[in-house]
Amino acid sequence: MREIQLLVLVLSGLVGAQQQALMDYLERRLLAIEPLKSCFCLFLHRQDRISLWHEQTSRYASELREFKQQMVAQLEGLDKNKEALRSELDTVGTRVDRVEREMDYLETQNGAQPCVDVDDKLVEQQVTVVKERNKAKYAKLTDCSDMISSIKAMKILKRVGGTKGMWTKDLAGNNGKVFILNGTDEDTVYEFGTVREFTSSQGTSGATSIQLPSAWRGMGHAIYSNQLYYLKQGEEMKLIKYDLQKNIVVDTAVFPVKNQLPVYSLNPETFIDLAVDEEGLWAIYATQENERYISLAKIDPKTLDIQQMWDTPCVRENAEAAFVICGTVYVVYNSKLPSRSRIQCVFDVSDMITNDDAPHVYFPKRYGTHTSLKYSPVEQLLYAWDDGYQILYKLQMKKKLEV
Numbered sequence: 001m002r003e004i005q006l007l008v009l010v011l012s013g014l015v016g017a018q019q020q021a022l023m024d025y026l027e028r029r030l031l032a033i034e035p036l037k038s039c040f041c042l043f044l045h046r047q048d049r050i051s052l053w054h055e056q057t058s059r060y061a062s063e064l065r066e067f068k069q070q071m072v073a074q075l076e077g078l079d080k081n082k083e084a085l086r087s088e089l090d091t092v093g094t095r096v097d098r099v100e101r102e103m104d105y106l107e108t109q110n111g112a113q114p115c116v117d118v119d120d121k122l123v124e125q126q127v128t129v130v131k132e133r134n135k136a137k138y139a140k141l142t143d144c145s146d147m148i149s150s151i152k153a154m155k156i157l158k159r160v161g162g163t164k165g166m167w168t169k170d171l172a173g174n175n176g177k178v179f180i181l182n183g184t185d186e187d188t189v190y191e192f193g194t195v196r197e198f199t200s201s202q203g204t205s206g207a208t209s210i211q212l213p214s215a216w217r218g219m220g221h222a223i224y225s226n227q228l229y230y231l232k233q234g235e236e237m238k239l240i241k242y243d244l245q246k247n248i249v250v251d252t253a254v255f256p257v258k259n260q261l262p263v264y265s266l267n268p269e270t271f272i273d274l275a276v277d278e279e280g281l282w283a284i285y286a287t288q289e290n291e292r293y294i295s296l297a298k299i300d301p302k303t304l305d306i307q308q309m310w311d312t313p314c315v316r317e318n319a320e321a322a323f324v325i326c327g328t329v330y331v332v333y334n335s336k337l338p339s340r341s342r343i344q345c346v347f348d349v350s351d352m353i354t355n356d357d358a359p360h361v362y363f364p365k366r367y368g369t370h371t372s373l374k375y376s377p378v379e380q381l382l383y384a385w386d387d388g389y390q391i392l393y394k395l396q397m398k399k400k401l402e403v
């Protein structure tokens with residue numbers, strides 16, 4: 001598409017200003033890939049790739065210079081011979097295409113890293129930078145290596161609320177509180193002191209109501225260390241970090257990914273599913289760029305910054321929910337006519353388990369489909385919402401290496 005636009009630009013009219021714009025554009029591209037080098041160096045040990053990088057960059061610089069000279073020469077001869085000019089410009093156009101394509105390639109090949117601690121300029125380029133993101137090695141924060149082997153027990157606690165919603169404990173495990181977020185676009189959180197208080201009360205009576213400053217969107221919220229993380233209702237993908245004790249918004253951030261899609265086809269209200277595991281906070285999301293599949297990002301719970309991103313091999317079609325355990329995403333599938341939910345795709349950021357050796361865990365048959373599944377790393381429980389029922393699943397774990 002861009003190649004075609006460029007070619008049109010080269011051939012049409014040859015107005016000086018356009019020429020200049022094209023050259024400026026190409027130069028900007030070149031400058032844009034330049035700072036990636038610093039980032040690249042942080043992560044690569046292999047000297048040979050670095051020198052290859054230098055070589056490629058300088059080759060593009062000289063190609064561009066040459067191209068520029070040609071353009072200037074052609075501009076001068078513009079009045080003399082229009083026909084000859086046209087055919088020459090065809091050649092130039094083709095070359096611009098090639099330079100463009102190779103630059104695209106270079107950017108995706110070498111811009112693989114989640115540039116931590118690098119220049120602000122890079123933030124703008126994040127979308128490009130992460131194209132080849134799966135190649136960067138993930139540095140684990142914990143030594144956890146558990147993976148799910150089966151569902152040991154299931155307990156239905158109560159039915160409060162509508163078909164869709166989410167319930168959870170504080171997933172950092174620092175208090176026993178239980179939170180109910182009923183519906184897909186509400187702004188009132190119900191808080192119970194303990195699970196017992198929750199199960200023994202009538203509906204939401206006995207709960208503390210917390211009024212949020214804005215409505216949430218979907219069912220992908222997470223509560224971690226007294227902070228509620230949620231996607232704000234609206235077109236813009238804005239994450240809110242809300243302190244449930246102080247009742248204030250602590251931070252907000254626009255999720256820096258364009259053209260987002262619902263993550264799970266069976267629960268189209270959820271655009272970002274926030275998950276907590278032993279490693280911290282994650283965002284499960286999807287974009288038009290990779291529209292059949294689910295993507296994953298590691299989030300800094302303090303600042304809401306994205307630290308690293310991955311494309312997973314897990315499809316969105318017939319997915320109902322997902323959760324993360326020790327850096328492995330488990331995607332749960334069902335069918336449009338609800339049957340048994342099952343884990344049918346896994347993605348491990350540290351590559352210890354592949355989709356082939358992952359256990360296909362089936363959930364006990366229930367009512368409809370899960371609208372949310374929240375993993376509590378402290379308790380190794382899943383907090384599930386199914387057709388208004390609040391369900392707990394106790395997980396049986398094994399070590400990843402024992403696969």
Ligand SMILES: *[C@@H]1O[C@H](CO)[C@@H](O)[C@H](O)[C@H]1NC(C)=O
Binds near residue numbers: 163164182183184203
């Ligand atoms: C939960 O939300 C549903 C609509 O999504 C609504 O009908 C119901 O009254 C709500 N229940 C509570 C307890 O807020």
